[in-house]
Amino acid sequence: MSSLRTGVEDEAGEVRRFWNGLGLPGLIDVHTHFMPERVLHKVWDYFDANGPLTGGLRWPITYRRQEEERTALLRRFGVRAFTALLYPHKPGMARWLNGWAADFARRTPDCLHTATFYPEPDVEGYVREAVASGARVFKAHVQVGAYDPADERLQQAWGVLAEAGIPVVVHCGSGPAPGKHTGPEPIARVLARHPRLRLIVAHLGMPEYEEFLGLAERYDQVRLDTTMAFTGFTEALMPFPRQALPRLAALGDRVLLGSDFPNIPYPYLHQLHALERLGLGDEWLRAVCHDNAAELFGLSPGQAGA
Template sequence: MSDQSLRGGAGAAGTGDSAVPEGEAGRIAAFRERHGLPGLVDVHTHFMPERVLRKVWAYFDSAGPLTGSPWPITYREEEERRLALLREFGVRAFTSMLYPHKAGMAEWLNGWAADFAARTPDCLHTATFFPEPGVEAYVRRAVADGARVFKAHVQVGAYDPADPLLDPVWGLLAEAGVPVVTHCGSGPAPGKHTGPEPMARVLARHPRLPLVVAHLGMPEYTEFLDLAEQYPRVLLDTTMAFTDFSERSAPFPAHELPRLADLGDRVLLGSDFPNIPYPYAHQVEAIERLGLGSAWVRAVCHDNAAELFRLP
């Protein structure tokens, strides 16, 4: 059965109906069994205030002209159902990636995320920031309050990550060793400050920053692999990479697979759940079909993130 038939097509999601694939938990359980996985750790899942999430979904509903392809939301479910699905899939730890698109939002989002993490033990306490006066103070408070991972979205926020207002933030997070999952690549459409060069300037100033490059830096895969090789604390997440959806518009270059294999201890599973236009199972199976072996799959889908976040 194709992924298109499993998800029920763009129309279902576009009208607000769920298109959760039947039998998917069993499909993922079989994947885990094939590779001896005790569970999955997903560093790129989205939970945010409902009214914010609805706006994100509305954006994806209209994203066809931007991406050149419809973008149905497969897991358009209420929060508790989304949490239940991740647990059914065997995801033992995940994030609440959230991000501001303007000044004045980040601190409020961080308050929501702290509460969400407090009532959701398997969620890694997530926080965010924006280049604005006071950013260093509220990032410092979030770290003190137990934030374990941050999200930075250079594309949506339309800011230069090397903005002087953020320099103390990157330094603080580098010193604290708190990872920052950063959408800095130019997919699905380039922004004013996307691409490898702005982040290269940040890393030149903060070489110990634990930067997680979202989407493997899609479509600038090669350049972000270069940064990972240059800076030992740069990691990459797999979000949407290798899937049929992304391969149509931004294929991962086959000649870079050996480099990806060599960086296997610094690649992390990410999915973009719930905002993906295909089943969750397809993401993990797309990683599997690279043919890099079970040890590599185990590291990517569980062990690397379990070590990074010191999971028991």
């Protein structure tokens, strides 16, 4: 057995010990990336080149593997449901990406059928189509897309998603590098118009952690995912304010595990240990790592993503 395979199996065993120790049937990860291979490779190239939106950071991709290897690895970790977060950076991409994601969900039963959108004339139509075809979660990337989430062209689409109760994982914080429309104010304008929208704020809204905690406290359908938060990589740059930990603990029923797999510069296990080290207790960890997402997506203990 190669040293690489041995390392993967060792890590998988440690990940499984983590959730077994909490008495869970596995993990649910709401922030993983699957997309057409040529698109994903361009994303990896961007990280390799230390593109501006990475904050100029050295960002090695830990799980740079073929698609089937990546899905198999998540299963070995015991991730019983995950997402295929994908996103356009220009008009005309979203409908095509949604078609790919629908096919990926059909052939990957443990993936929650994911879709996306962009401010463009036909956005309401293809969002309705994606909902009708069974999309369970959407992705919006305000930083990469460089659009105002409160753009008038998106209002009907937001309304469709709010009415359908479909969660939207949205990268709207200003980390690792700010964009023209990142930060709490633009997405707050969306919530003012659509207060029942089930937004999942990616990365706990880093680095504007406290402002996004405030949105979650104000709107009871706003949730946050843990993606990259509390890891050594992030704490060195955008540390979570320790005075805000009681607020995070109080929102324990609306915090969801996210990892950014495969695009992370450290092992998957590190995210889990970073959450454990917060000392918020096993009940909080069980909710974050599994139970909150299981309830949100209606997954029974024996049911995967399909």
